[in-house]
Amino acid sequence: MKARSLKITSAAILLSAAAWLPVQAQSFKAGFVNTDRILRDSNMAKSAQTRLEQEFSRREKEIIDMGNSLQSASDRFDRESPTLSESQRTQRQRQLMEQDREFQRKRREFQEDLGSRKTEELAQVLERANAVVQQVAEREKYDVILQEAVYVNPAYDITDKVISALNASSR
Template structure:
């Protein structure tokens, strides 16, 4: 009976070790990483170049809008000062002109915002596409099983954003 008990205990021990060994190996084989896309959009040379390109592309229109807004504001202030001494018909005509100018200003500002937003999305999509290629390269080279781009919490040891930024910036040169 002692022999049976000893053999049974040995069998249970070996069986549990056999089950535990693959689990330990699997736990070590799985490799996860995290990339902070917000940082990529702020710090990558391609993202900075895209931002600079957008500023250059839209700066003239933005200046025109600012000037138009300042002119409208000055005209409104002048109207407020002069309205009490104006004839009723003149006041109504001037008020209609200001409303039309304001409507035109609002339309141009809205178009500007829409155009800027569309172009910004185009540029960021290109940066993200390049970044995703680099993330895939890093993942394949360093044998990652999964790379996350959004998470509630990430242990900093899994953050590979610096590696991706370095590779992305090196590839952009």
């Protein structure tokens, strides 16, 4: 109950302050930055993606090959199973289960390593992008720059400016 009344009180204070300062309210300058677009469209983000692909492509191919091999062995076992003795069938089932466990382990490690590196790379891009946002905000005299919003009038979207500045600074 206290948190709700605190929010109402804060909102009331802000509204009353805005009513007293109509001249300043008119000069208030806000902008919006679409972080997803920066992480997708900036040269720095694209180069990070390329680095990740180069770093993990060999391991990804190994995992795919291992999965294909496991699938082939499983299909072969299904075809040959009726003609195998009980001991041969049991031995082949154990081998398939061991292969599957190894495959699952390697795939999980790959996904964890890729996720960790992706987080590192994106953190670097975001850190640099935030510095560029601050530079743009200071240079163009913005009072506030938002990064998340339900709706933003396209006139306030400065994402293209930030991407251009980020691309220029990474050359």
